[in-house]
Amino acid sequence: MDRKATYTGSQFVVIISVVIIFSLILLSEGYRVGALLTIIIWSYLLFMELLTNRYLSGPLTRKGGLEDENWTKINTTYDGFPINGRLRLQEDKAPLMICLHGWSSSTARMNHIMSNFHKMGMHTIALEYRNHGDGGETKEWTSLKIVEDLDRLMVDCVDRELVSEVYLYGHSMGSFVILAASKVCDGSWWNQSVKGAVLESPMTSYPEVFRDLTSSYSILRLPLKRRLMRAWKLIHPETIPFKWNDSQLPTWGVPKCPLLIVQAPNDNVLSPLHFELLMDTLGDRQDVESHIVEGLTHSRSAVNKDRDELVESWLRKQLTLHS
Numbered sequence: 001m002d003r004k005a006t007y008t009g010s011q012f013v014v015i016i017s018v019v020i021i022f023s024l025i026l027l028s029e030g031y032r033v034g035a036l037l038t039i040i041i042w043s044y045l046l047f048m049e050l051l052t053n054r055y056l057s058g059p060l061t062r063k064g065g066l067e068d069e070n071w072t073k074i075n076t077t078y079d080g081f082p083i084n085g086r087l088r089l090q091e092d093k094a095p096l097m098i099c100l101h102g103w104s105s106s107t108a109r110m111n112h113i114m115s116n117f118h119k120m121g122m123h124t125i126a127l128e129y130r131n132h133g134d135g136g137e138t139k140e141w142t143s144l145k146i147v148e149d150l151d152r153l154m155v156d157c158v159d160r161e162l163v164s165e166v167y168l169y170g171h172s173m174g175s176f177v178i179l180a181a182s183k184v185c186d187g188s189w190w191n192q193s194v195k196g197a198v199l200e201s202p203m204t205s206y207p208e209v210f211r212d213l214t215s216s217y218s219i220l221r222l223p224l225k226r227r228l229m230r231a232w233k234l235i236h237p238e239t240i241p242f243k244w245n246d247s248q249l250p251t252w253g254v255p256k257c258p259l260l261i262v263q264a265p266n267d268n269v270l271s272p273l274h275f276e277l278l279m280d281t282l283g284d285r286q287d288v289e290s291h292i293v294e295g296l297t298h299s300r301s302a303v304n305k306d307r308d309e310l311v312e313s314w315l316r317k318q319l320t321l322h323s
Contacts, residue, residue: 003139005231006053015046048220052227055213056140056235058131059104065133066107066126071114074125076156082136083149084128086110087157088118095319096163098190099126100150100174102299103203106133109302113169116308120315123163127153142235143173143206147180154190165322166190167315168197172270172298175202176252183253196258196318198311201267201298204274204281205248212271249281260314261290262307269298289314 007015019042026035071086086107097117099110107126114124127150128135170178178197185191203209210228214221225244232242245251259282263275282288293307301307 005140005234006056007049008139012046012049015042048224048227051220051224052231053139055228056142056231058129058138058141061104062132063104063106064108065128065135066111068111070118071124071126074153074157076152078149078152081130081138081149083153084133084135085153085157086114086124086126086128088114088124089162090118090121090123093162093164094121094123095165095167095195095322096123096125096158096190098150098154098166098168099124100168100170100177101126101129101132102172102174104132105171105299106135108133109171112303113308113311116312117169117315120312120319122167125153125158140231140235142232143176144180144184144236144239146177147184150177150181151185151188151191154188158190160189160193163190163193165195166193167195167318169200169311170197170202171200173203175199176204176206178255179204179249179253181253182255182257194255194257195322196260196315197255198260198262198314199278200262200307201264201270201296202261202274202278203270204252204278206252207244207248208271208273208277249277254281258287258318259285259289260311261288262296262310263290263292264296264298264301265292265294267298 019038023035023038026032026038065084066086071088073084074087075082075084077083097114099107099114099117101107101109107128110126114126117124127146129146130136130138130141130149168178170176178199179202181191210221210225214224229242229244236242261278267275279290291310293304293310296304296307
């Protein structure tokens with residue numbers, strides 16, 4: 001995807017060069033205060049641009065994608081952008097589990113849990129996010145782009161005749177994608193077939209993530225928030241008017257299907273407010289089951305026996321219900 005909301009490296013160089021030249025001219029003419037103000041103002045603007053650029057560019061480093069001969073690499077495109085994933089099918093028609101990894105992770109983290117789903121008799125598919133694993137590289141993206149990529153992958157790479165029903169499993173940001181997909185992809189065949197979703201240590205609020213990220217320069221939150229909203233609108237000109245609080249529950253999206261929520265205690269990545277917001281939004285829904293799993297961590301629990309047993313037990317109940 002071409003840049004729509006941030007400067008390229010060459011644009012930064014040109015702007016900095018112009019500011020330096022202009023400041024030198026002012027100094028040579030004796031306008032020291034003018035030169036100082038020029039440097040201060042443009043330094044602030046460039047710093048804000050760098051922050052905006054950073055928030056839209058993805059993780060600084062990539063983890064490798066899933067390399068396992070049991071899972072086939074699949075790919076398609078959306079608006080000319082490459083979309084990659086992994087797929088493993090059962091021999092006959094079966095339920096499909098969609099697996100969505102977290103921020104700075106990759107499909108490789110899904111290997112263990114997808115193997116469990118396969119043993120249960122489910123098809124499995126995992127999306128590789130932009131700038132993650134072996135996903136396509138882009139200078140700008142948002143979580144809504146991931147939702148759109150997921151929808152295209154499902155439409156182009158999965159034979160619906162092989163799928164009896166659909167389930168979703170999302171870790172951290174993967175849960176955030178699931179929440180949005182429940183609304184954005186409401187008309188898609190696969191979303192209409194969803195019978196349940198598992199949310200592990202779910203992210204439920206971008207504003208809360210933003211507050212954590214800007215804790216060391218909170219004075220810049222308001223202008224940076226305005227820049228990010230402007231960037232969102234440039235990246236997504238097709239969307240209806242979008243407000244800051246639309247990027248969190250309940251506006252972001254609330255699945256209507258049965259939910260299993262497994263939460264890491266003392267989450268060292270996401271604030272407890274994410275879990276609290278989710279539970280407050282769901283209220284007293286009878287189709288929601290939640291567990292605080294001792295020993296579960298946010299980032300290092302690709303394998304966790306207690307979590308796996310909870311997920312398998314809950315899924316078997318859902319599969320029995322819909323068989």
